[in-house]
Amino acid sequence: MEYVALYRRYRPKEFREMIGQENIVTILKNQIIMDKIAHAYLFSGTRGTGKTSAAKIFARAVNCENNSQGEPCNTCESCINLESNSVMDIIEIDAASNRGVDEIRELRDKVKYLPSMGKYKVYIIDEVHMLTMEAFNALLKTLEEPPSHAIFILATTEPNKLPATILSRCQRFNFKRISAEDIIKQLLYVCKDIDVEIEDAAVKLIAKNADGAMRDALSILDQCMSISRDNIIEYEEVKTILGITDNQIVYSIIEAILDWDVKKALVNLDIAYNMGKEMTQLIDQLALALRDILIYKITGNADLMVEIRDEESEILKKVQLDDLEKISEYIEILADRENKIKFSSLPKILMEVTLIKLCTWTKPEKAAAGVREERGSYQAVKKEPALERAQILQTSQKPSAPPEKAAVKEDTAEAGKPFSWNQAVKEISKEKPLLGMSLGPGKAKIENKKILLYYDEANKFHYDAILKEKEQITKIVRKLFGDDAGFDVKLRENDSEFFMKTLPLEIFGEDKVDFIK
Amino acid sequence: MFDNIHGNELNKEILKNMINERKYGHAYLFSGPKGTQKRKIAIEFIKGIFCLSEGERPCHVCSQCHKIESGNHPDFHEIRPEDENIKIQQIRDMQKSMMIKPYEGDKKVYLVNSCESMGVPAQNSLLKILEEPSGSTMVILVANSKKSILPTILSRCQILNFNPLAKASFVTIMTDEYGTDADEADLLFQLTQGRIDEAGKMIRYPEKKNEYRIIEEHLDLLRKGNVEKIFDITKMAKEKGIDDIKLTDYLLIYFRNILINKALKVENYDEDCLTIPEINDIIERIIDIQSNTKINVNMQLQVESLLLKIQEE
Numbered sequence: 001m002e003y004v005a006l007y008r009r010y011r012p013k014e015f016r017e018m019i020g021q022e023n024i025v026t027i028l029k030n031q032i033i034m035d036k037i038a039h040a041y042l043f044s045g046t047r048g049t050g051k052t053s054a055a056k057i058f059a060r061a062v063n064c065e066n067n068s069q070g071e072p073c074n075t076c077e078s079c080i081n082l083e084s085n086s087v088m089d090i091i092e093i094d095a096a097s098n099r100g101v102d103e104i105r106e107l108r109d110k111v112k113y114l115p116s117m118g119k120y121k122v123y124i125i126d127e128v129h130m131l132t133m134e135a136f137n138a139l140l141k142t143l144e145e146p147p148s149h150a151i152f153i154l155a156t157t158e159p160n161k162l163p164a165t166i167l168s169r170c171q172r173f174n175f176k177r178i179s180a181e182d183i184i185k186q187l188l189y190v191c192k193d194i195d196v197e198i199e200d201a202a203v204k205l206i207a208k209n210a211d212g213a214m215r216d217a218l219s220i221l222d223q224c225m226s227i228s229r230d231n232i233i234e235y236e237e238v239k240t241i242l243g244i245t246d247n248q249i250v251y252s253i254i255e256a257i258l259d260w261d262v263k264k265a266l267v268n269l270d271i272a273y274n275m276g277k278e279m280t281q282l283i284d285q286l287a288l289a290l291r292d293i294l295i296y297k298i299t300g301n302a303d304l305m306v307e308i309r310d311e312e313s314e315i316l317k318k319v320q321l322d323d324l325e326k327i328s329e330y331i332e333i334l335a336d337r338e339n340k341i342k343f344s345s346l347p348k349i350l351m352e353v354t355l356i357k358l359c360t361w362t363k364p365e366k367a368a369a370g371v372r373e374e375r376g377s378y379q380a381v382k383k384e385p386a387l388e389r390a391q392i393l394q395t396s397q398k399p400s401a402p403p404e405k406a407a408v409k410e411d412t413a414e415a416g417k418p419f420s421w422n423q424a425v426k427e428i429s430k431e432k433p434l435l436g437m438s439l440g441p442g443k444a445k446i447e448n449k450k451i452l453l454y455y456d457e458a459n460k461f462h463y464d465a466i467l468k469e470k471e472q473i474t475k476i477v478r479k480l481f482g483d484d485a486g487f488d489v490k491l492r493e494n495d496s497e498f499f500m501k502t503l504p505l506e507i508f509g510e511d512k513v514d515f516i517k
Numbered sequence: 518m519f520d521n522i523h524g525n526e527l528n529k530e531i532l533k534n535m536i537n538e539r540k541y542g543h544a545y546l547f548s549g550p551k552g553t554q555k556r557k558i559a560i561e562f563i564k565g566i567f568c569l570s571e572g573e574r575p576c577h578v579c580s581q582c583h584k585i586e587s588g589n590h591p592d593f594h595e596i597r598p599e600d601e602n603i604k605i606q607q608i609r610d611m612q613k614s615m616m617i618k619p620y621e622g623d624k625k626v627y628l629v630n631s632c633e634s635m636g637v638p639a640q641n642s643l644l645k646i647l648e649e650p651s652g653s654t655m656v657i658l659v660a661n662s663k664k665s666i667l668p669t670i671l672s673r674c675q676i677l678n679f680n681p682l683a684k685a686s687f688v689t690i691m692t693d694e695y696g697t698d699a700d701e702a703d704l705l706f707q708l709t710q711g712r713i714d715e716a717g718k719m720i721r722y723p724e725k726k727n728e729y730r731i732i733e734e735h736l737d738l739l740r741k742g743n744v745e746k747i748f749d750i751t752k753m754a755k756e757k758g759i760d761d762i763k764l765t766d767y768l769l770i771y772f773r774n775i776l777i778n779k780a781l782k783v784e785n786y787d788e789d790c791l792t793i794p795e796i797n798d799i800i801e802r803i804i805d806i807q808s809n810t811k812i813n814v815n816m817q818l819q820v821e822s823l824l825l826k827i828q829e830e
Contacts, residue, residue: 003540005675008649047669052648096641097609130641157669216672222542223675226531240527262780274683280664340804342664346710346766347550349773353800356780360793 007218010190012053013083014071015061019186019214020178021050027173028054029070032061037120038171040143040152042128044159045175048213051155054175055124058153059090063118078118089115089122096127101134108142111150121150128154129161136163143169177212180204187217191233196225201235209242250285254293254315257330257358258323265355269348279347280338283354287334293319294327330358424451428476435469438462442489445506450486451477452506463491519561522554523690523713524682529558531677536565536574542675544647546632546658546666549679552712555659556630558679560585563593563626563657581621591620596629603631605639612646615654624653632660640667647673681711695720704729707770728759732767739828747824751817761816762807768823769803772796799827 012018015025031037041058043051060072060082072079081087093107107123115121125131131139143152143166154170156162184207191198202224210217223241224233249272256265272282292305296316319327337354341347429436441462442453455463466473466489474487504513519529528547535541547555561575564585570576577586584590594614596607611627619625635643647656647670658674660666682690684706690713691702697720708729709715719726732750739746754764776796806819 003542005542005544008543047672094642094645096638096644097605097612099638099642127641127644130638213672219672219675223531226534226540226675227527262777266777266781270684274685278678278680280662337804340808342662344804344807345551345762346769348710349707349769350804353769353773353776353797356776356793357797357800360780360797 005219006190006194006222007048007215010186010193010218012050012057013074015054015057016071018050018054018057020182021054021175024054024173024175028058028061032058032067032070037062037151039146039148039150040170041154042159042162042167042170042172043153043155043175044172045157046177046211046213047157048210048215048217049175049178050214051157051175052124052126054173055122055126055153055155056090056092059120059122059124059151062120062122062151063089063115081117087116087118089118089120090124091121092124092126094127095125096130099130099132099135101132101138104131104135104138108138111142112147115149119149122153123150124153124155126155127157129156129158133163136166140165140169178214179212180207183207183210183212183214183217186214187221190218190221196231196233198233199235202233202238205235205238205242250282250289251315253286253355254289255318257355258315258318260359262356262359265359266352269351269355273348279341279351283334283338283341283351287331287338289315290327290331290334294324294331297321297324326361329361333358333361424477424480427480428473431476432469432472435465435473438465442466447506449481449484450488453487453489455489455491457491460491463489519558522558522561524686524711525549525553525558525679528677528679532558532562532565536562541566541655543650543654544656544658544674546660546663546671546674546676547679548660548663548666548676550681550710550712551661552709552715553679553681554714555679556628559628559657559659563628566624566626566655567593567622592622592625594625594627596627598631598634601634603629603635603639605636605642608635608639608642608646612642615646615651619653624655627654627656629656629658632658633662633665637667640670644669644673682713683711687711687713687716691716707774724757728757728763729767729770732764733771736768736771739824744825744828747821747828750824751821754820755817761820764816764820765803765807768820769800769807772800772803776800799823802826 015029018025041055043055045051057072060074060079061067061070063078063082064072065076065078066073074080074083078087082090091107093103111121111123113121146152152170154162154166159167159172159174184203187198187203187206191203198221206217206220206224209220220238220241221233224237227241228234228237249268252268253265253272256262256268269282273279293316295304296302297319333354337350341350341354344350425436425439428439439453439462441459442455445452445454453466455466470487470489477485477487519533522529547559549555564575564577564582567581567585567590568574568576569579569581575582581590585593588595594611596603596611599607611629615625615627629643632640643656644667646654650656658666658670663671663676687706688699688702691697691705692699695717697705705716705719705726708719708726731753735746735750735753739750750764753759754761759767776793779793779796802823806816806823809819
């Protein structure tokens with residue numbers, strides 16, 4: 001296969017070809033020029049920033065016979081031999097596959113032998129974060145005082161995984177992300193070199209998506225070349241390769257969410273889906289765009305935006321300052337769903353459901369009012385099943401709370417607005433906080449303007465407290481709901497007894513319940 | 518070359534171009550949800566690489582094509598998860614075998630399936646061979662999701678994203694090839710999310726498809742207040758061997774349909790007493806249950822309690 005991927009073909013061979021790491025390169029070069037080479041280096045930084053390349057160049061430069069200004073000449077015997085891997089003086093170890101203590105022991109045994117032709121024997125240990133703890137410790141002594149001809153270069157993306165004892169023995173160089181401008185410059189250079197034209201917008205898009213990694217940028221470029229039939233790489237082509245939804249769709253969906261327009265949101269989702277959009281990516285973009293809105297509204301600084309690039313965008317105008325809380329709520333929902341979509345077998349359906357949830361999120365109160373109305377007519381049907389449920393619970397001997405809760409709901413609905421138990425609890429808590437606390441564990445039931453409060457055996461303490469203050473509470477209740485309101489408190493003797501006898505009677509009335517032996 | 522494979526036109530074209538120009542990269546990642554025929558396309562692509570034919574490749578008749586089809590080409594290696602995961606030892610073995618020169622031609626191809634099942638150590642041990650494989654070796658990774666693959670691997674591969682079929686083309690294929698009517702195709706699309714293979718299977722074995730229909734009926738009754746149906750549903754699921762995830766998927770589809778009809782205010786859809794926030798609640802619960810299956814809770818109980826809750830709403 002004569003074709004070599006771009007990032008391999010354009011791997012820097014000299015320090016001056018390294019991009020975006022000027023200060024590190026200067027230090028390394030100076031060390032070579034002044035012959036002050038340390039015995040252990042640690043190169044860390046994100047992917048595609050040039051750690052392995054720098055290590056390889058450095059290894060050649062220290063051995064080069066006629067190096068000039070710290071650069072390897074790449075023409076002398078030593079450089080050529082090292083480049084073609086025919087000499088054993090540069091030993092590149094893949095620490096991720098050879099991560100055990102045995103491999104390190106082997107290395108330690110061999111370190112003492114002199115280099116075969118150059119001055120130094122260079123060990124490049126790549127992906128060093130994957131070594132096991134034992135292996136790291138086996139390396140310590142060698143790393144501290146290696147023979148004078150040995151140099152260790154450790155390279156890793158995750159220096160935080162190395163033990164402190166390793167870190168303190170190395171000169172540490174942190175490779176920073178390559179800036180977008182540098183990436184653009186290099187991409188343009190590569191394109192010129194391989195005779196491909198590329199649109200300005202396309203270069204920018206690649207640079208943005210490379211996320212500071214040169215290798216990513218060149219990989220994307222490689223892929224774009226494989227779909228472009230002519231020799232011109234267009235913005236659209238890059239977009240299809242990256243699978244980026246047209247920002248317009250993301251905007252439209254957000255607009256729809258802000259407008260509570262379910263239909264528009266779903267239509268746009270369909271478009272995105274048909275364009276081959278990954279749902280996880282879409283949800284990411286939505287969250288990012290919302291984050292942008294949030295940040296822009298708070299800071300007014302357009303530079304901090306990631307997803308929305310247009311300061312004049314309609315969405316930004318649409319959002320008021322008092323919507324911000326709502327938007328952070330949206331982001332939270334999206335973040336939560338993102339995790340679940342990843343593992344779901346029906347990502348699109350989950351996405352639809354999520355969008356509808358967002359679109360309807362702000363209207364719960366209105367909707368709730370709707371339920372209440374419908375409930376009234378629905379009750380007749382509903383009571384029977386509730387009865388069956390009570391019987392089922394008897395047989396399964398599994399006490400649980402739901403039945404009473406339902407009862408409270410229904411009764412409050414019947415009694416209308418003024419009779420809200422929660423409101424009463426609030427009032428009481430205001431006057432007597434301790435008493436309010438004791439009211440909490442009780443299960444309330446309202447019937448004919450009389451409030452009945454039930455306590456479990458376990459909450460007997462609270463029951464006693466309430467019992468003592470019963471008069472007081474009755475007064476407050478009367479104040480709130482009128483003079484004919486009543487209050488009583490009861491201790492539930494035994495759960496199963498309660499569910500079998502007391503509760504059904506109280507819910508449905510004595511005339512409707514018949515116990516079958 | 519990809520005659521029998523529907524969808525993912527862009528990817529097919531990229532691969533075709535590469536085969537025609539014989540310009541291959543050294544590392545690819547095919548990523549996309551289950552059932553998007555990633556492996557099938559990968560095999561076709563590999564055949565195209567090895568094929569001896571002068572005309573269109575793959576020819577499906579030459580010895581190379583046959584060997585790959587039957588899985589005994591000496592220079593084509595396929596790695597599958599052992600037990601559940603791909604182990605680091607498998608990757609090490611793969612590295613070792615990469616050192617050996619190809620037996621027949623001048624290239625070697627490794628196809629690694631289910632990459633999302635690789636642990637972090639295994640993924641890391643792939644890094645160096647992905648970056649600079651020896652000689653003319655190519656590695657094709659196949660994964661269900663990019664999310665669980667290390668960024669350092671992603672940056673070393675050319676990534677092809679695979680998508681399920683869009684609804685329109687799915688329906689056309691269904692009606693053209695299987696002669697299903699529009700309603701049926703719509704249901705199949707929902708159940709399979711555009712995975713045409715699975716849809717084909719469902720048509721051949723209609724029980725699968727009917728499962729949903731039955732559950733739908735039961736749920737309708739349940740919503741009208743028929744509590745016993747709850748236990749019918751779980752019992753039936755057990756008898757028919759519908760697994761738990763599938764069952765919750767059905768529930769999700771069902772409530773999603775209600776939700777959409779409700780939210781879009783479709784006419785003649787007033788029999789319902791559930792409100793949008795309530796449905797949202799239910800769906801939230803279904804999703805929770807789905808993530809709970811990972812920690813081995815008793816699914817039957819979970820589903821039953823969910824249905825009880827739904828009935829109550």
